[in-house]
Amino acid sequence: MYKVLVNDNISQKGIDILQEAGIEVDFKPEQSREECLNTIHQYDGIILRSMTDLDKKALAKAENLKVIGRAGTGYDNIDLEEATKKGIFVFNTPTGNTISAVEHTLGMMLSLSRNIPQSNQALHNNLWNRKKYRGVELKAKTLGIIGLNRIGSRVAKRAQAFGMDVIANDPYLAPEKAESLNVPLLSLEKLLKKSDYITLHIPLTEETHHLLSEAEFKLMKKNARIINCARGKNIDTKALARALAENEIAGAAIDVHEEEPVSKDNPLLDFEDRVIMTAHLGGTTIEAIDNNSIAAAREVVSVLEGNLPESPLNIPVMDPQEFKKAQPYIELVAKLGKFMAEWKGDQRIKAVEVEYGGEINNFKLKPITLSLIKSILDPILDNRINLVNAMHIAEEREIAIKESKIQNETELKNLVNLKVKSDKEEYSLSGTYLPNGYRIVRINDLRIDLELDGEFIIVSYQDKPGVIGKITSVLGKDKINIANMQVGRKSPGGEAVVLIQIDSKPSEEVFQEIKNSLNEINANLKEINYLKI
Structure with missing residues (x-):
């Protein structure tokens, strides 16, 4: 038993x-x-x-x-x-509290529109004031949803039933998914400018921390109302209080807070007629x-009983001994995935293809592939992504995943080829694990051999005399030490890439100076990016 x-x-x-x-x-x-x-x-x-x-x-x-x-x-x-x-x-x-979170969002929006909590409190204080608590209708108003995910999509459906026009911002969602909901996808700036109501349904990441702050509030309509039942730190509380004080927006309904429990110093407590606050009740129903x-x-x-869970947070499909032996390859794909995410993280991924060659094929590949997908999505979505829900999220975002084995005919004992198709281009990386560390051996089919660890600048350009000299000269002038460097190209004068391992991150001014220097010699600069692996 x-x-x-x-x-x-x-x-x-x-x-x-x-x-x-x-x-x-x-x-x-x-x-x-x-x-x-x-x-x-x-x-x-x-x-x-x-x-x-x-x-x-x-x-x-x-x-x-x-x-x-x-x-x-x-x-x-x-x-x-x-x-x-x-x-x-x-x-x-x-999914257990999805509907509760959706309904709380709608409840907060209705309460904010019709001043329900304020009027209730007034009556309990023997005050009758119909004029003061006159509200507004939801019908024909525009609702901007930031994060059209499991909860956001259900909020959209219910808001449409109220007769609202619904728009959304979700840079990682396939447009086809939004179209099926009859919800146009807009940039964040356009959404903020057009919306009468704005509701957040996003995770907390570096990218979404204080997503709404002073600059964003200034873009909104004077009658805009904010609802947050997602993560407290998605909104800059002090900036929200300033926006309310300066009448940049009309009101807010906040269920999640930067500090929980809410302290008496929270500046939103000063706006009892325009701010509704609840104690993180979004998912708390019987x-x-x-x-x-x-x-x-x-x-x-x-x-x-021997089955896999439906919503696992990890995949221990290897026994501990096998996991220990496979760990270098799990770490290899994680590094390649992070490299890819930092290199092309501003693009919407449509497909990921991974090929395994050599000794790596002696292990179960599923947890290795899951580690890869997690590392690609981690920096752009949610630090709570793990070895399984990453695959579910990839499917939800309509990212096609393909895994295959190849006959490794090179001198390398193991090889991982990673190809990604985005909404803008296709690009690829290859890497290997050696006893002395992890190596990147190919970028977009251009041969490279460099340690896959540390801080990098990657520059794609048309091969020209003087390119490397220009780049290293600018870095040297700004006291950016170069630890290592590799150039890849197929033929003289053709497509080329240089990967430079550095000791510290250059400033934006340095990047601009490099761009200007390469433009002077017509190097046809395609991109320059900073990466930290």
Whole structure:
């Protein structure tokens, strides 16, 4: 008989599912961390929420653990890497609170339009003021959705039922997907200028941190209203408060906050007539808790019966010994993927093709390919992307993935060829793993041989005398030390690329000076980029 620990509060419906499957359940949401560490070796599975910390220390004691189920979406409290090394499946329940989040967004938008919370509070204070709380209709207004994902797309459908015109910004979504929803895709600037309401449904990444700040608020209509049920740090709170104070926008409804719990110093508290604030309630409904509990319990039962979970956060399909041997190749594709993402990260990816040659084919390729896709999408989407949901996200974004084996006839014992097709061009990289490190050996079919680690400048141009001299001269003048350099070309005067390994990042002025220098000798500069691997 399997034994499962439920270490945080879930609904009884989830516990019933476990027990009906013949699993012994210990429901201990109140136990201390010390008690958990002392008994965790007894369990085959654990279901938790956000209060239980399964770090490296805890997992080291989990000798029999086979599956960790997160009843909810976030999983910062689980050491995924350590669980993967130990062959423990980890999954979450990402869709359990989708409808709750969608409905909360619409509720916030309606409340903001009709001043429902403010009027309610006034009546409780024996104040009757119909004129003060006169609202506006949603019909015929334009709703701008930033992030047309699982939640954003459902918000769009419901807003259209209200008679709203819906537009969206999502640079990584296939236009065909947006067309099927009858939602035009616009640039962020155009969306901000056109929208009467703006709602965010995006992850928190470096790119989306403070996505809405002072400059963005100045682009909006005076009657614009903001709704945020995504991530608190997507919006610059101080900038939002200034925009409200200066009447640059009409109001805001905020469910997620830069600091939680919200402190008394939060500047949005000064705008009680124009700002509605809730305590991160987007996914907190009875139904959502039931859905997450039921989904987590069913997944635990399924995994213990020998199946793969439907929403895994990792893929420990290798046993720990095989994983250790394959680690260099997993790291190789991760480096190639990151190189590709930083090199061409401003383009929308349509297809990824990876070819494996040599010793790498002795291992199961699926986790290696998953590591590649994760590394390509990581910098442009979400730092929560992992070895499985990366593939799901790729499918959702309609990115075609092709994996194949090749006969490696070179002197290299292993080789990875990576080809990517974007909405603008096709480009490729090749790399290998050697006992002394990782190497990049080809860029767009041009031969290169350079260590795949550190900081780089990559320059694509037409081969001309003096190009390398111009580049190195500018770098030297700005005291940018060159650690290594390789030039690739097919023929004199033809397409060429130089990859320069440097010790520090050049300024924008240096890049512009290099561009000007190469233009002086008509080198037909195609691109110049900085990468950090």
